[in-house]
Amino acid sequence: MHIHKNDTVQIIAGKNRGKTGKVIRVDAEKAAILVEGLNVYKKHSRPKRQGEKGEIVNVSRPLNISNAMLVCPNCSRPAKVGFRYENQVKIRYCKKCKGRI
């Protein structure tokens, strides 16, 4: 996965296109990410007990990782991510500024 938890991403497709947010969960199996405050849907819950009110809560739904681009913390631009080895350690880098991210 080229996107990690706590990364900032920009959404490049769908109704949230152009928006940025922080990744709060990564699901490698489904290639999905959950972005804070984005892809929010309203979920209606029914009253469970008598006297309780049903409520509407905002829930973020996971997005496919291919719909998001990492925003490089070094150059603050949405960037493609590359991998390279430094001292046998795989590191992630920004293809725009070549900086380690």
Ligand SMILES: [Zn+2]
């Ligand atoms: Zn960069």
